[in-house]
Amino acid sequence: MAPPPSMAAASDRADAGEPALRLRRAPSVDAAGELAGDSSGGRRESGEPRTPPNPQQQHQEMLYYRASAPAHRRVKESPLSSDAIFRQSHAGLLNLCIVVLVAVNSRLIIENLMKYGLLIRAGFWFSARSLGDWPLLMCCLTLPIFPLGALMAEKLIRRKLIGEHVVILLHIIITTSVIVYPVVVILKCDSAVLSGFLLMFLASIMWMKLVSYAHTNYDIRVLSKSTEKGAAYGNYVDPENMKDPTIKSLLYFMLAPTLCYQTTYPRTTCVRKGWVIRQLVKCLIFTGLMGFIIEQYINPIVKNSKHPLKGNFLNAIERVLKLSVPTLYVWLCMFYCFFHLWLNILAELLRFGDREFYKDWWNAKTVEEYWRMWNMPVHKWIVRHIYFPCIRKGLPRGVAILISFLVSAVFHELCVAVPCHIFKFWAFFGIMFQIPLVFLTRYLQDKFKNIMVGNMIFWFFFCIVGQPMCVLLYYHDVMNRQAQASR
16 A cells, blocks of 8 residues: 555655764665565565575664664555455465364364264175175166267268268267166166266266267267368367267277367376376375265264254254264365366376366355356366357357256256155255356355455355255155165
8 A cells, every 4th residue: 555645755754864864875674674675665475585694784784773763664554454464475374274173173083983983884885785786787887888879870970871860869869878778777776875876977977978979070060061161260170179080089088087079188298107196095095084974973963863844943953054064074075086186097097188177166256156167077068068059049148057057957866866766856956046046146246346255155055055955855865765665
């Protein structure tokens, strides 16, 4: 903040010194003992080593620090004032928060172990029921048939053995079957929830990959025909990505950590084997931590709770608040394990170059920003294959957003409801509820013009309300279903 002219003049007079106190000019130093004669006001950058002063500088500083020399020369703000707080480094406070977090959680873990003992069961990792889910295993092993069918359809259209409408129909049948097939298998078998979830998760990924494969090849054919007719697309068409599909490109795409098909991808030069081993060790550690939190904290809480929509309202609030911290820890561990560790391991083994699997979603000011940043593979897929195709068809932006959330809500519901054998649409409504939250947080952000307000609202809805409520709803519905089945 610049000082007023009168104060600046007084400061200049003080810097110059009165005639009776005029000494040889030394580099000015502020009250902290740092040189203040540079353009930055004497403030060194964080982490910059301080150069030791030479004897002449030390002598000048001794002359400067006479009792009659002014100690206050400039207008300065306190580091925690509203005008200066965001210009300071808060690394020390962050370290303090980490130390306090570790200390508090260590005490809670020790207290929990002393009170309840170790509650982890071997069945969490490996159960006899999971071994009996062989129909789900066979379904998983036969899923690669569908990408091969998509490749055959593309080969036929390239050789002009079938028409455009036929290949579109074939792709619709293939992509529909890759979802319906696992759903039927899971619902026919009384499988473990975890086994069913893994199969639906893999089937959903394959569905999105096959949709991208079909849509991209269709767009390549359209561009090729337009280019032959003399249409110019400038830099929007990359000849490297206009090649015919091959079994090699399809296989790499199905294994690569991306949902968007293209014939070539940016590649790294080598595989760092030692780095991969370290990431695998981290993945095992954080998976074990997730299991510990689920078995030691989340399971006892939900077992001692009532259905949040049927029991006492205050009791439901207490259970939701008690669940908020462990569910947040599990979600963060899951995010770190999958999006950072596993996807980077897969990218390293395949030398996949584009590793922006997430952005800094924890700084999201609105719910809309969070959905754009936390899952970049899905975000890029939705933008490429749903949002902008809707815009190009002339649909309003709001309708395109609605369709995007609708597709996301359907697949969230499938991945949770089918393995649980419960269709209460909690996950579907939870995702669709994000649409009013998008407009609410955007309105509040525009009104308050403060990044902290929107970020705190996002964290409140994300970890205090949303996830604990879904855990309680699905747990009690699953328990009620099992109780009815055992009668």
